[in-house]
Amino acid sequence: MIIAVDGPAASGKGTIAKALGRHYGLPVLDTGLLYRAVGLSVLKAGRDPDIAADALASCDFDDAVLADPALRTEAVGSLASRVSVHQSVRDALVQRQRDFATQPGGAILDGRDIGTVIAPDADAKIFVTASVKVRAERRYQDALSHGGTPDMASLVADIQARDTRDMSRDHAPLKQAEGADLLDTSDLTIEAAVQRAIALVDAQLEGRAYRPVR
DSSP states (O other), X not given: OEEEEEOOTTSSHHHHHHHHHHHHTOOEEETHHHHHHHHHHHHHHTXXXXXXXXXXXXXXXXXXXXXXXXXXXXXXXXXXXHHTTOHHHHHHHHXXXXXXXXXXXXXXXXXXXXXXXXXXXXXXXXXXXXXXXXXXXXXXXXXXXXXXXXXXXXXXXXXXXXXXXXXXXXXXXXXXXXXXXXXXXXXXXXXXXXXXXXXXXXXXXXXTTOOOOO
């Protein structure tokens, strides 16, 4: 069973994907970490994330880097969005994602092009979103919890810029996949969003006459 969870930054897709993983007993891959790893590698090597050749040269990273706390920073998140516009980078990371998706028993992947490119035949697809204001507030609170001193205006501007890059790029743009259910988490608690996601997935699986083992 493959479940695709797509959506923009800070929409809640990562939290929902992890909850679905616990519910259905499936491994979860945050595919955004792969692009963040490329972005971090670009930064450490002093390369230019906007140059395709430089970004591609940073794709050959060791999986151990996926545990680096630096991947979760806003700066690296912005770099990830910039390197992801390059088709060569996306091509280099596609097989890693598909291998994870097709492992025995299935998997859950969250990202921006799972239901459209990586696993278009996924058993269930959800597109998670939220308003820019709500997503910026989530980033603000997260930064505060980690001892940061965030600027709300900068967070809003960054999210809007990332949305524009992700939705307007030529290759695998961010969009709701065919057959994906829309889940707007703007006015939902985490618990409510998770329960809604489970209900949507269950309904899709029933429509495919599929019964997951829990």
